[in-house]
Amino acid sequence: MKRIAVLTSGGDCSGMNATIRAVVRSGLCAGLDVVGIKKGYRGLIDRDYFMMNTKSVSNTLQRGGTFLQSARCKEMMETAGQDVAANNLKGMGVEGLVVIGGDGSMRGAKTLMDRGIKVIGIPASIDNDIPFTDMSLGVDTALNNIIYAVDCLKDTASSHDRAFIVEVMGRNCGYLTLVASIACGAEHALIPEVPYNIGDICENLRKRYREGRDNSIIMVAEGVASAQEISEQIKHHIRFESRIMVLGHYQRGGSPTSFDRLLGSRFGQGSVEALLNGESGKMVGLSGNHLQFTEFDKIFNAPMRPLNENMVKLAHKLDI
Ligand SMILES: Nc1ncnc2c1ncn2[C@@H]1O[C@H](COP(=O)(O)OP(=O)(O)OP(=O)(O)O)[C@@H](O)[C@H]1O
Numbered sequence: 001m002k003r004i005a006v007l008t009s010g011g012d013c014s015g016m017n018a019t020i021r022a023v024v025r026s027g028l029c030a031g032l033d034v035v036g037i038k039k040g041y042r043g044l045i046d047r048d049y050f051m052m053n054t055k056s057v058s059n060t061l062q063r064g065g066t067f068l069q070s071a072r073c074k075e076m077m078e079t080a081g082q083d084v085a086a087n088n089l090k091g092m093g094v095e096g097l098v099v100i101g102g103d104g105s106m107r108g109a110k111t112l113m114d115r116g117i118k119v120i121g122i123p124a125s126i127d128n129d130i131p132f133t134d135m136s137l138g139v140d141t142a143l144n145n146i147i148y149a150v151d152c153l154k155d156t157a158s159s160h161d162r163a164f165i166v167e168v169m170g171r172n173c174g175y176l177t178l179v180a181s182i183a184c185g186a187e188h189a190l191i192p193e194v195p196y197n198i199g200d201i202c203e204n205l206r207k208r209y210r211e212g213r214d215n216s217i218i219m220v221a222e223g224v225a226s227a228q229e230i231s232e233q234i235k236h237h238i239r240f241e242s243r244i245m246v247l248g249h250y251q252r253g254g255s256p257t258s259f260d261r262l263l264g265s266r267f268g269q270g271s272v273e274a275l276l277n278g279e280s281g282k283m284v285g286l287s288g289n290h291l292q293f294t295e296f297d298k299i300f301n302a303p304m305r306p307l308n309e310n311m312v313k314l315a316h317k318l319d320i
C-alpha cells in the first residue's frame with residue numbers, strides 16, 4: 001500500500017482533528033502518501049482533496065471541529081454517487097481510506113469497500129449510539145460541555161428558586177442525557193430507552209419546593225421531546241412555570257478533553273496500522289482499554305448500542 005486518504009463525515013465532534021493528525025503522522029512515518037479529503041463524501045464526489053504533510057496537521061490537536069470539514073452528502077446514499085466516489089479514489093491512486101464519522105458514515109464506507117477500496121472506520125459521534133465500542137470519539141468532550149453549562153445554570157436557577165428543563169442531543173440514544181444527569185446532579189433524566197411519567201415528575205417538583213429546595217434540573221433527551229414540550233406538560237399539570245435551555249450544537253464544539261485527544265490518537269494510529277496489515281471493512285472500537293476491530297456487517301446487523309446497565313442502575317439508585 002502506497003497511498004491512503006482520510007475524511008470526516010456526518011456531525012462533527014471534538015477529537016476529530018486529533019484523529020486526522022494521528023492518521024497523517026503515523027501514515028507518513030510508515031512511508032505512505034496521505035490524502036486529505038474535504039467535506040466528507042461530498043469532497044470525494046467533487047474531487048476536493050489535497051496532499052498532506054506534518055505541517056498540514058500542526059497546531060490542530062487541541063482544536064474542536066474538523067479542519068477537513070464535514071458534510072451530510074445525499075448523493076452518497078445513491079449507487080451512482082457511490083460509484084463516482086470509488087472511481088475518484090482509484091483515480092487519485094488511493095488504496096486505503098480512513099472514514100471518521102458516525103453510524104451513517106460507516107454505511108457509506110462499506111459501499112466503498114464493496115467497490116474494491118480498503119476501508120477502516122473510526123466511530124465519531126457525540127450520540128454514542130454506535131455498537132462495538134465502549135465510547136465514540138467526542139462523547140467525553142460533549143459531556144464536559146454539558147456539565148459546564150448546567151453548573152452555570154444551577155447558579156442562576158438557585159438564585160431565583162427556578163426549575164429548568166435542559167434539552168440534550170443524542171438522536172434516539174439517551175446516553176448523553178443519562179450520564180450528564182448523574183454528573184450534573186439533575187433531578188430527572190428523560191431518555192428514549194425508559195418511559196417517563198409526567199405526573200411523578202410534577203409531584204417531585206412540588207415536594208422539592210415544599211422542602212425549600214431552591215432549584216430543580218430536568219434533563220430531556222431530544223429523542224424523547226423538546227424542552228419546550230416538557231415545560232408545557234408540566235405547566236398543564238401543576239400551573240408551574242419552568243425555564244428551558246436547549247444546549248444544541250454547543251455540545252459538539254470546544255477543545256477536546258484529554259480522553260478524546262488520546263482516544264483519537266489511538267483510533268487514528270490503530271486504523272493506519274490495520275490498513276497496513278491488510279485489514280478492511282472494519283470499524284475500530286474501544287473495548288476496556290484495548291482497541292478492537294469489528295466487521296461493518298456485524299455492526300449494521302446489531303441494534304443501536306445499548307445503554308450501559310451500570311449507569312442506568314446508578315441513576316436509579318441516586319433517585320434520578
Ligand atoms: N446507507 C448509507 N449508504 C451510503 N452512505 C451513507 C448511508 N448512510 C449515511 N451515508 C453517508 O454518510 C453521511 C453521514 O451520515 P449521517 O448523517 O447518518 O451521520 P453519521 O455519520 O451517523 O454521524 P452523526 O450521527 O454523528 O451525525 C451521509 O450524509 C451520507 O453521505
Ligand SMILES: O=P(O)(O)OC[C@H]1O[C@](O)(CO)[C@@H](O)[C@@H]1O
Nearest residue numbers: 011102125126127169170171252
Ligand atoms: O448538525 P445537524 O445536521 O443539525 O444534526 C444534529 C444532530 O447531529 C448530532 O449532533 C450528531 O448525530 C445529533 O445529536 C443531532 O440530532
Ligand SMILES: [Mg+2]
Nearest residue numbers: 102103104125
Ligand atoms: Mg449517526
